[in-house]
Amino acid sequence: MKxxxxxxxxxxxxLAGEDLINGIDxxxxxxxxxxxxxxxxxxxxxxxxxxxxxxQAIRTADIADIQAVCVVRGKQPEAEAVALAKQxxxxxxxxxxxxxxxxxxxxxxxxxxxxxxx
Amino acid sequence: MKLRDxxxxxxxxxxxxxxxxxxxxxxxxxxxxxxxxxxxxxDGNLWVTLHIHHNIVAVAAHTSLAGIVLIQGxxxxxxxxxxxxxxxxxIMVSDLSAFELVGRLYxxxxxxxxxx
Amino acid sequence: MTLERKEQGPPPDxxxxxxxxxxxxxxxxxxxxxxxxxxxxxxxxxxxxxLRDNRLSGTPVVENGKLVGMISIEDLINALTDNAINAPIRxxxxxxxxxxxxxxxxxxxxxxxxxxxxxxxxxLNRNNELVGIVxxxxxxxxxxKKLEVEYEQSExxxxxxxQRPTMRKFFEDVTADExxxxxxxxxxxxxxKDAGKAASELKNALKKLGVCPPLLRRIGVATYEAExxxxxxxxxxxxxxxxxxxxxxxxAIDTGPGIPDVEKALQPGFSTAPDWVRELGFGxxxxxxxxNKCADEMNLRSSVPEGTHLTMQxxxxx
Numbered sequence: 001m002k003x004x005x006x007x008x009x010x011x012x013x014x015l016a017g018e019d020l021i022n023g024i025d026x027x028x029x030x031x032x033x034x035x036x037x038x039x040x041x042x043x044x045x046x047x048x049x050x051x052x053x054x055x056q057a058i059r060t061a062d063i064a065d066i067q068a069v070c071v072v073r074g075k076q077p078e079a080e081a082v083a084l085a086k087q088x089x090x091x092x093x094x095x096x097x098x099x100x101x102x103x104x105x106x107x108x109x110x111x112x113x114x115x116x117x118x
Numbered sequence: 119m120k121l122r123d124x125x126x127x128x129x130x131x132x133x134x135x136x137x138x139x140x141x142x143x144x145x146x147x148x149x150x151x152x153x154x155x156x157x158x159x160x161d162g163n164l165w166v167t168l169h170i171h172h173n174i175v176a177v178a179a180h181t182s183l184a185g186i187v188l189i190q191g192x193x194x195x196x197x198x199x200x201x202x203x204x205x206x207x208x209i210m211v212s213d214l215s216a217f218e219l220v221g222r223l224y225x226x227x228x229x230x231x232x233x234x
Numbered sequence: 235m236t237l238e239r240k241e242q243g244p245p246p247d248x249x250x251x252x253x254x255x256x257x258x259x260x261x262x263x264x265x266x267x268x269x270x271x272x273x274x275x276x277x278x279x280x281x282x283x284x285l286r287d288n289r290l291s292g293t294p295v296v297e298n299g300k301l302v303g304m305i306s307i308e309d310l311i312n313a314l315t316d317n318a319i320n321a322p323i324r325x326x327x328x329x330x331x332x333x334x335x336x337x338x339x340x341x342x343x344x345x346x347x348x349x350x351x352x353x354x355x356x357x358l359n360r361n362n363e364l365v366g367i368v369x370x371x372x373x374x375x376x377x378x379k380k381l382e383v384e385y386e387q388s389e390x391x392x393x394x395x396x397q398r399p400t401m402r403k404f405f406e407d408v409t410a411d412e413x414x415x416x417x418x419x420x421x422x423x424x425x426x427k428d429a430g431k432a433a434s435e436l437k438n439a440l441k442k443l444g445v446c447p448p449l450l451r452r453i454g455v456a457t458y459e460a461e462x463x464x465x466x467x468x469x470x471x472x473x474x475x476x477x478x479x480x481x482x483x484x485x486a487i488d489t490g491p492g493i494p495d496v497e498k499a500l501q502p503g504f505s506t507a508p509d510w511v512r513e514l515g516f517g518x519x520x521x522x523x524x525x526n527k528c529a530d531e532m533n534l535r536s537s538v539p540e541g542t543h544l545t546m547q548x549x550x551x552x
Binding site: 150151152153168169170171191192195214 | 360503505512513517518
Binding site for chain 3: 010033034035036038039040042043046050052054055056059060062063064065114117118
């Protein structure tokens with residue numbers, strides 16, 4: 001699924017990496033508030049949906065080779081997180097939706113989850 | 119939809135609160151941040167989390183949730199089970215990841231507490 | 235734990251990638267898009283024609299969309315011997331069938347192949363409906379296809395940025411009794427403010443040295459978790475990484491307070507994290523578990539109150 005389509009489905013606002021969005025296409029979704037949950041999953045071409053607003057969300061995505069981060073529940077990421085996303089060339093966007101709604105919509109539109117690393 | 123229907127449809131393993139499966143599910147909430155659950159989850163929501171700590175029972179009781187589903191086969195702590203039985207909070211377990219479980223619940227008609 | 239590795243010729247880069255891929259690809263991703271099935275009411279004679287025409291050595295038996303058994307050329311030969319070529323498949327099929335799930339990782343699937351020794355496995359979705367069939371051949375084909383795609387991608391990238399000499403090449407060209415690159419990062423304790431910076435910097439450095447992406451990711455994830463632990467639970471410490479000919483060692487060393495029960499700390503879900511750590515997205519008792527999964531070897535030594543010494547090793551081929 002195109003990142004642009006995801007942004008539109010989630011009525012999301014882009015905070016970083018606007019110029020990179022058109023080139024990104026993903027098929028998996030990591031949804032988690034615990035970064036170790038994300039880090040414990042296997043590698044996949046995916047985005048991260050989280051309620052974490054501090055720079056650790058961006059660090060985690062960077063370390064785990066995740067393509068983009070979406071912060072849910074209408075939260076505003078910390079300024080340091082936005083700056084880090086820009087520095088790491090990682091698209092970051094926010095939505096007012098809760099994680100449940102966001103996941104449901106993306107699942108219905110074809111995204112799938114990521115298996116745990118064994 | 120009742121908890122009982124979801125247990126059957128999604129093959130959930132009931133760990134506690136088997137006597138409360140007639141609880142009506144008003145919507146879903148998925149989070150591992152207890153403060154977010156306290157702030158945003160609504161009465162009768164089904165809470166999806168991977169926390170197994172007994173704090174989850176207090177949160178569920180406080181917000182009058184319909185029940186808790188632990189994801190990817192997580193096993194609740196002994197004191198979590200004891201506390202949940204005491205409070206009458208159903209705890210169920212699914213083998214799926216949060217994304218996969220929530221996706222399927224959504225497809226079955228359960229909506230998020232903070233829908234736009 | 236052993237620090238010595240037998241001297242081997244440099245294994246081809248592709249080998250490492252293939253091995254990493256079995257942890258990333260699912261059965262569903264390598265499964266051929268089409269399959270041939272038979273109904274239990276069809277005869278063994280009909281099966282013979284079907285196997286011949288489709289060049290198959292076996293196929294699933296399906297009734298009302300549900301898998302009811304497997305039938306193979308071996309069963310056909312037995313039927314011929316028993317003079318039962320007109321018997322319905324139902325009477326000759328194997329009903330005890332080992333299945334795979336489409337979302338299972340290839341690494342499990344390969345384990346099942348060697349455990350049960352069957353040639354083909356029906357693949358089910360989580361509603362237990364048959365969605366395909368895999369053989370050893372389809373796994374090899376799936377891996378080759380994925381390798382080809384990755385190879386093309388790395389080729390085009392190499393054309394864009396001048397290819398850097400890989401680390402393996404470096405270790406071949408330079409001789410000494412021992413060669414290693416050493417990296418050291420100081421980690422502050424009791425704050426998550428900069429946690430992850432060291433892991434990110436180490437990952438970048440290793441990338442420049444030519445470590446392949448799947449291994450990079452494993453080292454990055456494990457180092458990040460180690461860094462989070464130093465930042466959350468200790469008075470601070472250091473992360474050291476040593477890059478050698480056979481692989482990479484990452485150590486996390488702190489000055490206390492130490493872990494009272496190491497065995498308990500290694501249990502999934504066990505955590506002593508304070509609330510401030512949990513609200514920042516960590517502290518679910520998964521860190522050490524993740525490190526253990528990512529590292530090829532892990533050793534955790536701790537004493538109270540002196541501190542903890544964690545050693546993780548990552549091999550170029552594992």
